[in-house]
Every structure is written in C-alpha cells, then in structure tokens.
Amino acid sequence: MSSPPPNGAPDNTPLINPRSLLPVVVTLAAMLSGFLSILVTIEGLNSGRPALFLYSAQLIMLAMILDGLDGNLARWLKGSSAFGAELDTYVDLTAFGIAPAILIFAAVLQTKDPIIRVLLPSAVALSGVVRLARFKVKDPLRGQGGYAGLPITANAAWVAVFVFLSKIPGSRFALDHGLVATAFLLGIMLFITLQVTNVRYPKPTKKAFLFAPCILLVIGMLLFDSYPRVAAGSAVTMIALGLVYIFIGPLFVKGVEAHRARQEGRVGGVSNGATPNP
Numbered sequence: 001m002s003s004p005p006p007n008g009a010p011d012n013t014p015l016i017n018p019r020s021l022l023p024v025v026v027t028l029a030a031m032l033s034g035f036l037s038i039l040v041t042i043e044g045l046n047s048g049r050p051a052l053f054l055y056s057a058q059l060i061m062l063a064m065i066l067d068g069l070d071g072n073l074a075r076w077l078k079g080s081s082a083f084g085a086e087l088d089t090y091v092d093l094t095a096f097g098i099a100p101a102i103l104i105f106a107a108v109l110q111t112k113d114p115i116i117r118v119l120l121p122s123a124v125a126l127s128g129v130v131r132l133a134r135f136k137v138k139d140p141l142r143g144q145g146g147y148a149g150l151p152i153t154a155n156a157a158w159v160a161v162f163v164f165l166s167k168i169p170g171s172r173f174a175l176d177h178g179l180v181a182t183a184f185l186l187g188i189m190l191f192i193t194l195q196v197t198n199v200r201y202p203k204p205t206k207k208a209f210l211f212a213p214c215i216l217l218v219i220g221m222l223l224f225d226s227y228p229r230v231a232a233g234s235a236v237t238m239i240a241l242g243l244v245y246i247f248i249g250p251l252f253v254k255g256v257e258a259h260r261a262r263q264e265g266r267v268g269g270v271s272n273g274a275t276p277n278p
Helices: 018-047 052-077 082-107 114-138 152-166 178-194 208-222 228-271
Strands: none
Touching: 018 052, 018 082, 052 082, 052 152, 052 208, 082 114, 082 152, 114 152, 114 178, 152 178, 152 228, 178 228, 208 228
16 A cells, blocks of 8 residues: 655545456445445335335345455455445445345334334444444454454345345235244344444355355345245345354354464474474
C-alpha cells in the first residue's frame, strides 16, 4: 500500500488497475444485488404482493456468492486493492445488514406488536454496523486469519433462506406463528449477538472446497421458477450447513490454533537442540 501524499497533496494513485478491475466489477454487482433486494421488498410491501419477498431473498443469496467470489478473484488475479476492500464493507452493510433487516420487517413482522416490528429490524441493522466497524478497525487482514465474531453473512443467509422457504406455495415454513417461526426469531437473536462477540470463526470462502458447494446451492435456489423442488432442497441444505458452521466453526478454529501451537513448539524445540517428541 502506498504512503499518503505529503503536505496534503491530492493522491493521484489509480483506484484500480487491470488486475483489480474484474474483482471490483463483481463487488459492485454484489452491491447492486443487495440494493435490488431492498427495492423488491419495498415493492412487495407497498403493492401487497408478499410473493415478491421470495425474489428479495434470492437477491440476498446472490449478493452473498458474489461477495465471496470477488475476494477469491482478487487473490487469484493478484488484484487486491484498498479501494476494493473499502467497497466490500459497503456491500456487507447494504446486502447483509440493511436488506435482511428490511426483509424481516416486511415479510415477518407485519402482524406483530409495533414495538417488535421496530426493535428487531433495528437490532439486526445496528449489530451489523457494529460488527463491520469492529472488523475494519481491528482486523487489518480482513478475515484471512479467521473472524472475531460471527460473520454478518450468516444472519443474512438465515433470514433469506427462511423467507424464501416460507414463500414457496404450499410451504409449511410459516414465519408468523408456530415452532418454525420461533426457531427463526431465536436464530436471529442468537446470530446478531454472536456477531459482536469475540468467538472466532473460520472464513469458508477462502477454501474452494467449502465455497463451491455454497455456490451450487445458491444456484439451485435461483432456479426456483423452473425447478421448485431443487430450490427448496437447496435452501434446506443451506440451513443445515449454516447450523454446522455456527456451532462447529469455533471448535475448528480452536483445533487449528492448537495444531499450529504444537507445530511451533516442535520447531522451537528443534532449533534449541532438543529432540522433538514422536
């Protein structure tokens, strides 16, 4: 990263270069997807067409895949840039903080007490903002070594997938009453709390073998109009994988840290002339 220009002179360094162009375009596509999700949600609420919320959920999931893809492209093309990293923060806020909060308000809480209708979406938005601000200030590696706190995308996916399933004709995923609705709301409260804790989580998009199945599942959800059963199955699988990540992720991080500590101990013992344990 270049040093700031002296004496307050304007910085004429190009924001992007040929290698960073494609990742930045993908980042902007993720931003657009999140913004369109907000517009579709508002249209569904104002026009009295709740079926549109299904497409709002799809757009959030599409933004999630694009958001994971841009970082991988930047690494593969060696096109990482401060501009792209800054853009990514605004994508996270729009697509995974604001868009899910508005979708919760419009799709789930219309029959609830007015206080709950305001408090829960506000808590989702505020938790997301705090999560992202802390991430920017305290994690200069931008998650490459894992996250402190649950990533904001986890709650966004939880909201999007449940709303998606609830809007499938004949679905039993009712979000205004019953056990599914209770699990949905409890999950949101758990996730937005974990977002602002110091519990460490791995970065799944960094590993292709973990990220590729997520891409395929989101593609399955996007094919709802042609293959509704495939879309529903993909959404249910996303919930299962999300729960595994939520509860197993911290254990995985601890295991990796313990293994690294053992390896460093062995290297230190060898460098000091000690015989390593078999």
